[in-house]
Amino acid sequence: MKAVAKTPKLKSGMSVLDFGAGEKQLKKFLPFGVKYISYDINPLFKPDISFLTELKQRPDVVFASNVFEHLTESELRKAIKQILALKPKYLVVAIPRETSLLSKILRLFCKFTFEHAWEHKLGWKKIVEIHSDYFEPVKVKNFFFLQWIMVLKPKDQL
Numbered sequence: 001m002k003a004v005a006k007t008p009k010l011k012s013g014m015s016v017l018d019f020g021a022g023e024k025q026l027k028k029f030l031p032f033g034v035k036y037i038s039y040d041i042n043p044l045f046k047p048d049i050s051f052l053t054e055l056k057q058r059p060d061v062v063f064a065s066n067v068f069e070h071l072t073e074s075e076l077r078k079a080i081k082q083i084l085a086l087k088p089k090y091l092v093v094a095i096p097r098e099t100s101l102l103s104k105i106l107r108l109f110c111k112f113t114f115e116h117a118w119e120h121k122l123g124w125k126k127i128v129e130i131h132s133d134y135f136e137p138v139k140v141k142n143f144f145f146l147q148w149i150m151v152l153k154p155k156d157q158l
Helices: 002-006 025-029 073-085 101-111 124-131
Strands: 015-019 035-039 061-065 090-096 135-143 147-154
Touching: 002 025, 002 061, 002 147, 015 025, 025 035, 061 073, 073 124, 090 124, 124 147
Parallel strands: 015 035, 015 061, 061 090
Antiparallel strands: 090 147, 135 147
16 A cells, blocks of 8 residues: 555645545555545445545545456446546556466465455456546556556546
């Protein structure tokens, strides 16, 4: 999560939306003065907002870390359209790379420790393909062959 938070250049006064925030791990790694807003559909995580319509201001950056692989293609396209409606400057996406040997070993380990480890509905290649319909890459990092971390800019802002 630290690598995800450091990927875009964030500075005091900016606002970020953590899309699918879960336990709000991203918040721990943001620079001082960055306004953090958590969004999750699961009320057990006690998000700041449960519906994107509750958002009072446009976020500068939307983070979606380890979220999109749990959606179907139609759900992902709907989520992307909701994010685009917020008009962020950037979308930062972290996607696990299921194809690396290390990733497969970790997923096997996670199967016994996290109940959600095998719920992936889309692979990273398909997620990248879908995002390319709406966004242009600004920066792409391959984080230890475990994750793709991508900073994307909406195509309509180019």
